[in-house]
Amino acid sequence: MNATVPAPAVSPTAPDTLNDAERLQAYRRVKRRESRKALLLAAPLLLFLLVTFIAPIGTLLLRSVQNPEVPQAMPDATALLQQWDESGLPDADVYAAMARELVEASKAGELGRVARRMNFYNPAMRSLLLKSARKLKRMSVEDAQLALLEVDGRWGDKEIWRVLKRAGQSPTPDYLLNAIDRHVDQDGDVASLPPEESVYMAAFSRTIWISLSVTLLCLALAYPVAWLLANLPERHSRRMMLLVIVPFWTSLLVRTTAWYVLLQPNGVINSLLTGMGMVSQPVPLIFNRTGVLIGMTHIMLPFMILAIYSVMKGISPVYLRAAQSLGAKPLGAFFRVYVPQTLAGVGAGCFLVFVLSLGYYITPALLGGAGDEMISQLISIQTNQQLNWGLAGALSAYLVIFTAIFYFIFNRLVGIDRLRFG
Amino acid sequence: MTSSIHQKKEQPSSEPFISLTDISKSYDGKDYVVYDLNLAINKGEFVSLLGPSGSGKTTTLMMLAGFETPSQGEVRMGGKRLDKLPPYDRDIGMVFQNYALFPHMTIAQNVGFALTVRNVDRREIKARVKQALEMVELSHVANRRPAQLSGGQQQRVALARALVFEPALVLMDEPLGALDKRLREHMQYEIMRLHRELGLTTVYVTHDQSEALTMSDRVAVFFDGRIQQIAPARELYESPHNAFVANFVGENNGLDGRVSAIDQNTASLALAGGAVIRGGISQSLSVNTHGMLFLRPEQLRIAKGDENLGNRVSGVLEDIVYCGDHHRVRVHLGENDRLVCKLTNSWEHSLPAIGSKVDLTWRIEDCKVLPPLLASAQSSVSS
Ligand SMILES: Nc1ncnc2c1ncn2[C@@H]1O[C@H](COP(=O)(O)OP(=O)(O)OP(=O)(O)O)[C@@H](O)[C@H]1O
Numbered sequence: 001m002n003a004t005v006p007a008p009a010v011s012p013t014a015p016d017t018l019n020d021a022e023r024l025q026a027y028r029r030v031k032r033r034e035s036r037k038a039l040l041l042a043a044p045l046l047l048f049l050l051v052t053f054i055a056p057i058g059t060l061l062l063r064s065v066q067n068p069e070v071p072q073a074m075p076d077a078t079a080l081l082q083q084w085d086e087s088g089l090p091d092a093d094v095y096a097a098m099a100r101e102l103v104e105a106s107k108a109g110e111l112g113r114v115a116r117r118m119n120f121y122n123p124a125m126r127s128l129l130l131k132s133a134r135k136l137k138r139m140s141v142e143d144a145q146l147a148l149l150e151v152d153g154r155w156g157d158k159e160i161w162r163v164l165k166r167a168g169q170s171p172t173p174d175y176l177l178n179a180i181d182r183h184v185d186q187d188g189d190v191a192s193l194p195p196e197e198s199v200y201m202a203a204f205s206r207t208i209w210i211s212l213s214v215t216l217l218c219l220a221l222a223y224p225v226a227w228l229l230a231n232l233p234e235r236h237s238r239r240m241m242l243l244v245i246v247p248f249w250t251s252l253l254v255r256t257t258a259w260y261v262l263l264q265p266n267g268v269i270n271s272l273l274t275g276m277g278m279v280s281q282p283v284p285l286i287f288n289r290t291g292v293l294i295g296m297t298h299i300m301l302p303f304m305i306l307a308i309y310s311v312m313k314g315i316s317p318v319y320l321r322a323a324q325s326l327g328a329k330p331l332g333a334f335f336r337v338y339v340p341q342t343l344a345g346v347g348a349g350c351f352l353v354f355v356l357s358l359g360y361y362i363t364p365a366l367l368g369g370a371g372d373e374m375i376s377q378l379i380s381i382q383t384n385q386q387l388n389w390g391l392a393g394a395l396s397a398y399l400v401i402f403t404a405i406f407y408f409i410f411n412r413l414v415g416i417d418r419l420r421f422g
Numbered sequence: 423m424t425s426s427i428h429q430k431k432e433q434p435s436s437e438p439f440i441s442l443t444d445i446s447k448s449y450d451g452k453d454y455v456v457y458d459l460n461l462a463i464n465k466g467e468f469v470s471l472l473g474p475s476g477s478g479k480t481t482t483l484m485m486l487a488g489f490e491t492p493s494q495g496e497v498r499m500g501g502k503r504l505d506k507l508p509p510y511d512r513d514i515g516m517v518f519q520n521y522a523l524f525p526h527m528t529i530a531q532n533v534g535f536a537l538t539v540r541n542v543d544r545r546e547i548k549a550r551v552k553q554a555l556e557m558v559e560l561s562h563v564a565n566r567r568p569a570q571l572s573g574g575q576q577q578r579v580a581l582a583r584a585l586v587f588e589p590a591l592v593l594m595d596e597p598l599g600a601l602d603k604r605l606r607e608h609m610q611y612e613i614m615r616l617h618r619e620l621g622l623t624t625v626y627v628t629h630d631q632s633e634a635l636t637m638s639d640r641v642a643v644f645f646d647g648r649i650q651q652i653a654p655a656r657e658l659y660e661s662p663h664n665a666f667v668a669n670f671v672g673e674n675n676g677l678d679g680r681v682s683a684i685d686q687n688t689a690s691l692a693l694a695g696g697a698v699i700r701g702g703i704s705q706s707l708s709v710n711t712h713g714m715l716f717l718r719p720e721q722l723r724i725a726k727g728d729e730n731l732g733n734r735v736s737g738v739l740e741d742i743v744y745c746g747d748h749h750r751v752r753v754h755l756g757e758n759d760r761l762v763c764k765l766t767n768s769w770e771h772s773l774p775a776i777g778s779k780v781d782l783t784w785r786i787e788d789c790k791v792l793p794p795l796l797a798s799a800q801s802s803v804s805s
Pocket residue numbers: 449450455473474475476477478479480481482629
């Protein structure tokens with residue numbers, strides 16, 4: 001606020017005249033008080049957002065690089081392993097620490113967590129750790145290296161120790177690499193996972209592809225409807241608007257299950273089609289891409305319609321008349337003069353639908369088949385079934401990053417601040 | 423009315439450039455918003471449509487432009503039926519009330535639009551746009567967007583856009599309505615200059631009478647869906663056809679009365695208060711019907727001694743208002759009859775006091791006895 005404050009207009013002899021500096025100070029005081037008041041009004045919301053939104057997301061994203069399980073349960077072995085140069089087998093003291101801490105962790109009930117963590121690297125690790133701990137507990141250990149090798153020959157495998165060393169590193173890039181079907185191989189290089197373990201890149205591109213298809217379908221369906229809404233006489237457009245809004249009052253799940261019923265091989269739509277003799281076999285409409293696209297498009301459609309409508313409502317019909325009076329045929333006038341003015345709404349609608357679709361979950365889960373999993377479904381599986389929160393966090397991080405990048409590109413191209421969201 | 427159409431068809435040589443014949447328009451099938459309208463416009467003429475809000479001016483203009491179809495009657499331009507052509511084939515340039523400049527295009531693109539849709543060669547478009555912008559003195563804003571221009575500049579761009587394709591007719595719907603007074607006056611001259619220089623035929627809608635009177639060759643006064651009178655400004659002002667025109671154009675004193683006698687060019691009107699006034703007549707009137715007397719405030723004088731210019735009435739001076747270059751004096755004649763007179767400042771020292779009795783006098787030919795309003799267009803479609 002360095003703007004020059006105009007000099008007082010009153011004569012300088014007036015006793016209540018403030019000099020410039022004092023005026024500026026007073027002005028700033030008032031400004032500060034106003035912004036404090038505004039902050040106070042927004043404080044409950046900010047607090048709510050912090051507790052329920054920003055903090056959980058932050059924690060989840062942090063999870064994607066944290067690796068606490070192994071270092072916590074086996075502090076000594078982990079620390080010693082970090083000094084191992086990976087040329088030969090680790091030193092005897094590493095074996096000793098490992099044997100001791102395996103037993104201790106098992107007794108403390110922490111080995112389960114370690115085993116689960118190691119399982120994410122290599123499914124064989126789980127049984128190796130649990131079996132070794134069980135057997136070590138029963139024998140008296142003198143030479144740890146011999147004892148471990150006796151319990152299981154795999155303790156002589158360098159690869160096992162390498163994985164354990166990686167598991168001891170926190171923060172770790174491993175989850176983030178896993179989420180894009182990569183890992184760090186024996187040589188310490190980033191390499192692709194074998195094709196049968198690669199699911200996430202395909203899921204990401206599928207998610208983007210489905211979102212893009214849904215966005216384009218919505219746009220194609222919504223544009224004419226929005227036009228009708230904006231141009232019909234008030235009486236009709238109000239009624240039509242109700243039809244657009246009603247789905248908002250219905251739960252997402254209800255709408256999805258309705259499609260679930262309608263799209264069945266012997267559901268309403270197929271009965272109609274076969275009944276009218278248009279097809280002889282029921283058309284597969286569900287548990288495939290078609291079902292996902294139908295369901296998601298239906299659910300996203302109101303967003304697109306409202307975004308475009310809100311812009312169209314503000315476009316005076318006089319522009320079309322002006323274009324025609326200048327010699328443009330109705331269709332030409334529409335595309336040259338009307339459509340360009342709706343682009344702000346189209347942009348807003350596409351942005352909204354695309355971004356919402358990226359994170360979609362319920363509808364593809366119910367209406368899609370094996371090849372239609374979207375990234376949110378995989379995140380949910382990692383969170384709820386596999387309990388691999390690190391990987392869930394990493395997948396989420398990519399989703400968030402992609403959305404942010406998309407936002408910036410879109411902003412550059414279209415200009416978010418020019419968009420109107422209703 | 424059908425006979426008049428036949429008459430016109432018999433003499434095609436004298437056919438005006440544009441003719442609206444027996445046009446009626448109803449939006450809802452019940453009430454006419456334009457009724458029985460006949461309007462002929464010559465090439466190069468500047469005709470204003472003047473009238474109060476809702477009198478059907480825009481509707482008439484829209485029927486010319488092709489955005490509304492007449493319910494009855496026909497529109498012709500240059501001998502061709504116009505009402506069968508879509509708006510984009512009519513070769514009519516239009517300036518809209520709020521300019522309707524396309525917000526997503528630059529000024530140059532806006533002005534060039536009519537040429538672009540006609541697939542004119544790009545180099546020629548550039549040259550003609552440049553020329554059109556020079557004409558309205560706006561070459562320096564060619565690459566800006568409409569939102570970055572002031573109201574007056576937008577107005578001139580709209581003008582350039584409507585003229586760039588050299589249309590046969592230019593329509594303007596209250597083009598200066600959104601401008602402040604000074605700019606409006608400036609733009610009036612600007613439009614008149616263009617009209618003169620380019621030899622345009624122009625139909626101009628306004629509800630500002632001074633605008634209509636100063637700019638137009640002829641003014642059509644609209645009321646209630648009908649043209650009440652169409653005439654050059656002077657004629658409109660000096661010999662209005664009916665009470666509405668007399669009242670609407672310029673300031674007028676109106677006195678209600680009963681026609682008590684008629685000879686050749688004058689009629690006597692008996693006021694409610696008993697006074698009898700004589701005035702000129704231009705319309706047929708019959709004795710004992712209702713009549714209205716119209717008298718411009720500047721024609722009145724305060725009678726000195728037994729001065730009598732032809733009419734003389736007495737009343738009580740009600741108030742005096744100082745208006746800079748003149749005084750307005752209101753005199754109460756009795757009942758509801760009042761006269762306002764505009765007195766030059768030379769009267770200042772001889773003005774009687776408020777509440778005192780004064781006599782007013784004026785010439786017989788300076789006032790008109792007129793029939794009340796033309797029968798209005800209230801007639802519904804079914805009748
Ligand atoms: N599209 C329409 N549908 C129905 N009625 C209309 C329509 N356009 C105008 N009207 C009616 O027709 C009458 C004349 O309207 P018009 O717009 O011609 O008036 P105007 O003289 O241009 O008035 P203003 O000075 O306010 O612009 C009005 O009573 C108006 O309500």
